[in-house]
Structures are given as C-alpha cells and as structure tokens.
Amino acid sequence: MTTGVEIRHYTGDQAAELRPLLLDVYTEVYAAAAQSDPFASTERFADGLDNWSARPGWSCVVGYDGDQPVGYAYGAPLPEGARWWGGLLTDVPAGVTAETGIRTYALSELMVRTPWRKTGTARQLHSALLSPRREERATLLVDQTHPKVHALYESWGWQTLGALRPRIPDAPLFHAMLLPLPQASDY
DSSP states (O other): OOGGGEEEEEGGHHHHHHEEEEEHHHHHHHHHHHHGGGOOOHHHHHHHHHHHHSEEEEEEEEEETTTTEEEEEEEEEEEEEEEGGGGGGGOOGGGGGGGOOSEEEEEEEEEGGGGTTTTTTHHHHHHHHTTTOSSSSSEEOOOOOOOOHHHHHHHHEEEEEEEEEEESSTTTOEEEEEEOOOGGOOO
C-alpha cells in the first residue's frame, strides 16, 4: 500500500524552506495532544525543530502521495559529549553513553498523517532515513505511555536501553532505545 509514497531526502541546507511543511504536519498530527499537554505544543516543537535542523549532519525524509505530504522523519548524529543521555534514569555501563560525534544517529521525529497510518509508511520513512547512515547505531525516545509505538519499534529491531526523562520542561518519561546500524560495518 506504500507503493504510491515517494520519499524525498533533505539536509540542513534545506531546513528553512522545509520548516513550514514540517510544522503543518506536526500541528495536524498532534492537534489533540497539544490541547492538554504543554510538551506537545507547536511552539515547543518549533523550538526543537530549529535546534535539531541546525545540527551538523541533520537529515530529513518526507513522504509524498502525489503532492500531499504523508509524514516525515528526521534526526542528526549525536555530538561528542551529547546531552542526549543526561536524563537517563537507568544505570548502564559508562561506555554505552560515550559519544564521539560519529557513533550514534539520533532519530528525533517520525510521524505519519492519519490517512497513511497502518500502511507501512512509517517503516518506509524509518528505513529511508536510516539506510544511508554510517554511524554504528541509532537511538530514539518513545513516550512510555505509548506501548504500541514501543512494540512497533521493537518489531523493527530496536532494543530498550532504559528510562530517560529529557531535561526539558514538561517532558514525559521515555524509553531510550538503540538500534545497531549494520551498514556502518560496510565501510
């Protein structure tokens, strides 16, 4: 059912022109949550988008069905000494959270508009974003109140590292997850 979805790739150089589209899709997808959850506000998301898209190595994929954007995914490599792991609440060996700037790609956002959900579009976006990456692993955060999303990522090979609460006002409790990126060993 995803055969009609065309994936387009973008980099940080295109972030400013892409920003309105990303905000529009976010506002639609999170409309209900934003009414009661300050963490889901469009303003907070816009600040996060600006932060992420300014990072070296930021990449984004957007799926289109004709001229309609159906969803997107984006992220960036974690820099050396990244704050990403600062809210980790689970004890892990120190080496697990050591970042070099080229070790871990953080998948920050993956969202699909309602008409294209349960069509394989999320997996298509996920694969398109991560397949060209040369880092040894990827990481993402899943809100612990969304067990179906957590289970979906597990079915794609992600493993839970532990609980993490970002140091952002109103942030929920997340599962920090890791995924080995096997293509990194090809280089």
